[in-house]
Amino acid sequence: MKVRIHVSLKPGVLDPQGRAVHHALEGLGFSGVEDVRVGRLIELEVAGGTSEAALEDMCRKLLANTVIENFRIETMEAA
Amino acid sequence: MAFRGAVITFPGSNCDRDLAVALEKVSGTPALRVWHGDTDLPERLDFIGVPGGFSYGDYLRCGAIASRSPIMRAVIASAERGVPVFGVCNGFQVLTESGLLPGALMRNAQLTFTCRTVPLRVENSQSLFTGGYAQRQEIMLPVAHHDGNYFADEETLDRLEGEGRVAFRYLDACNGSRRDIAGILNTSGNVLGMMPHPERAIEPDHGGSDGRALFASAIEGLIAA
Numbered sequence: 001m002k003v004r005i006h007v008s009l010k011p012g013v014l015d016p017q018g019r020a021v022h023h024a025l026e027g028l029g030f031s032g033v034e035d036v037r038v039g040r041l042i043e044l045e046v047a048g049g050t051s052e053a054a055l056e057d058m059c060r061k062l063l064a065n066t067v068i069e070n071f072r073i074e075t076m077e078a079a
Numbered sequence: 080m081a082f083r084g085a086v087i088t089f090p091g092s093n094c095d096r097d098l099a100v101a102l103e104k105v106s107g108t109p110a111l112r113v114w115h116g117d118t119d120l121p122e123r124l125d126f127i128g129v130p131g132g133f134s135y136g137d138y139l140r141c142g143a144i145a146s147r148s149p150i151m152r153a154v155i156a157s158a159e160r161g162v163p164v165f166g167v168c169n170g171f172q173v174l175t176e177s178g179l180l181p182g183a184l185m186r187n188a189q190l191t192f193t194c195r196t197v198p199l200r201v202e203n204s205q206s207l208f209t210g211g212y213a214q215r216q217e218i219m220l221p222v223a224h225h226d227g228n229y230f231a232d233e234e235t236l237d238r239l240e241g242e243g244r245v246a247f248r249y250l251d252a253c254n255g256s257r258r259d260i261a262g263i264l265n266t267s268g269n270v271l272g273m274m275p276h277p278e279r280a281i282e283p284d285h286g287g288s289d290g291r292a293l294f295a296s297a298i299e300g301l302i303a304a
Contacts, residue, residue: 067183
């Protein structure tokens with residue numbers, strides 16, 4: 001089973017990388033970009049039947065730092 | 080009794096020797112060296128150093144993988160029993176990631192690696208680690224990091240300030256840290272994490288000696304205890 005973990009900075013946490021990307025987009029002439037936040041996508045291949053609780057545990061214990069980051073678990077359909 | 084200090088080495092640590100040399104120069108006793116994959120620390124330690132560097136290549140987040148390594152379980156257990164634990168630079172990141180200290184260290188606000196000697200103010204001179212400084216003493220220590228931008232929510236910051244747990248503060252903003260925080264203590268005062276490198280400033284001929292008092296006061300305090 002394929003699982004995607006989306007890790008993003010919490011609202012209110014300053015994102016210097018996002019700001020730099022924002023400036024770069026503006027520099028390329030893309031107007032109308034109001035904000036940029038840079039996050040992380042982690043793809044896991046896990047045994048079928050791995051529980052949502054186990055995945056959350058992985059996120060809290062390692063994959064995300066919940067002091068500054070939120071996470072979202074997306075379970076992909078088997079191919 | 081002779082001082083027993085230990086320094087942990089993770090894959091990618093690069094200030095472990097500096098820290099071991101500083102402990103030996105100040106205490107007169109060689110520091111014990113401990114590998115990240117060990118599960119047990121040497122017995123009867125007086126001081127555990129978590130060094131700077133780029134443990135595990137900074138993969139995932141700085142300090143994240145190191146903080147989950149086998150030896151860190153023993154370090155956390157020792158810290159909870161009151162053994163002094165000192166984390167510098169990447170070691171500070173490891174201590175926040177392990178939960179021994181609150182907050183997190185993020186990418187520097189200016190996005191650049193900052194390597195220079197910076198002025199700091201000693202905000203709490205009553206702790207085990209800072210007793211060798213005068214209250215509000217201004218000192219110079221080197222910093223060398225890309226991810227030293229200290230973040231914690233307002234409530235945590237207020238609590239740190241209120242409880243005197245901000246040990247050091249930058250006098251010029253060098254990385255965007257909330258309230259210019261450079262180093263913090265845990266609730267019991269036996270865990271200190273800081274981004275600047277006192278172990279690189281223990282001899283006048285090598286970048287100044289303002290860091291020496293940190294080791295001297297900790298070691299004297301421990302030997303006297």
